[in-house]
Every structure is written in C-alpha cells, then in structure tokens.
Amino acid sequence: MIIGTGIDVVNIERFEKIIERNPALLNRVFVEHERQLNLRSLAARFAAKEAIAKALRAPAGMVWQHCWIENTQDGAPYIVTEGTVAATAASLGINRWHLSITHDDPVAIASVVAEHLTDQDLLLLAQLDPEGRGLSPVRSENND
Numbered sequence: 001m002i003i004g005t006g007i008d009v010v011n012i013e014r015f016e017k018i019i020e021r022n023p024a025l026l027n028r029v030f031v032e033h034e035r036q037l038n039l040r041s042l043a044a045r046f047a048a049k050e051a052i053a054k055a056l057r058a059p060a061g062m063v064w065q066h067c068w069i070e071n072t073q074d075g076a077p078y079i080v081t082e083g084t085v086a087a088t089a090a091s092l093g094i095n096r097w098h099l100s101i102t103h104d105d106p107v108a109i110a111s112v113v114a115e116h117l118t119d120q121d122l123l124l125l126a127q128l129d130p131e132g133r134g135l136s137p138v139r140s141e142n143n144d
Contacts, residue, residue, distance in 0.1 A: 006054030043108035051112040078133040
C-alpha cells in the first residue's frame with residue numbers, strides 16, 4: 001500500500017548560488033560521502049531529500065542527515081534512513097522506499113514513493129532483492 005509520495009525539482013544554478021552564499025548548508029544537509037559529489041549529483045540528492053520529506057508529510061524536527069542516497073553496483077539509487085527519518089517512516093508504517101532521480105541542466109528532479117509492504121510482500125522482495133535495498137532499517141532489522 002502506498003503511504004506517501006513526494007516529488008521535487010531543483011534549479012542547479014540556483015542551488016549552486018545558495019551553496020556559495022551558505023557553505024554550511026552542505027554540512028547540515030548532506031552526509032560525508034554525499035559532500036564529495038559533483039554539483040549536479042548534490043542537487044539531485046537535495047531534491048530526493050525534499051521528496052522524502054514530502055512523502056513523510058514534512059515532519060517537524062526532521063534531521064536532513066538522517067536520510068541519504070546510495071547506489072547499487074549498477075548505479076540505481078536507493079534511500080537509506082536512520083534516526084528521525086526512520087522513526088517517522090516507522091510511525092507511518094513505511095517499510096519500503098522507491099526513488100527515481102535525474103539531472104539535466106538546468107534542473108535536478110527526484111520522485112519518491114513510500115510504501116508499506118505486508119509480510120508476504122517482504123518475503124517475495126527478499127527473493128528478488130536479497131540485499132534489501134530501499135527497505136526501512138527498522139523493518140530490515142526485524143527480518144535478519
């Protein structure tokens with residue numbers, strides 16, 4: 001069952017100017033490995049974090065560094081959560097994330113779907129994706 005969706009678009013040039021004016025934003029929003037990425041990838045990840053917040057109904061007190069984007073070996077992005085983001089997701093019953101991101105000057109775009117999978121769905125997913133990418137950490141810990 002879909003619990004929430006979010007979409008966001010970031011103007012890459014405008015994002016660059018914001019970072020130039022406020023470099024501390026990088027440390028506040030991005031985890032260490034994300035800060036090493038190029039501007040376009042950062043803008044796409046910022047859009048993804050905004051889309052995640054929208055899928056969670058924009059909770060107060062969300063810590064931006066409690067979610068980040070990883071990539072599979074073939075480059076597919078997926079969401080990793082902890083702390084405030086994982087707790088909010090768990091309170092809403094979210095145990096699976098879907099993410100699509102892209103960037104092409106002048107914009108970066110991200111779309112997120114937050115889903116609740118049944119136990120039967122989770123068993124099927126474990127067969128299809130044994131690494132459990134995109135699963136909520138709370139749910140994946142219960143299934144170890």
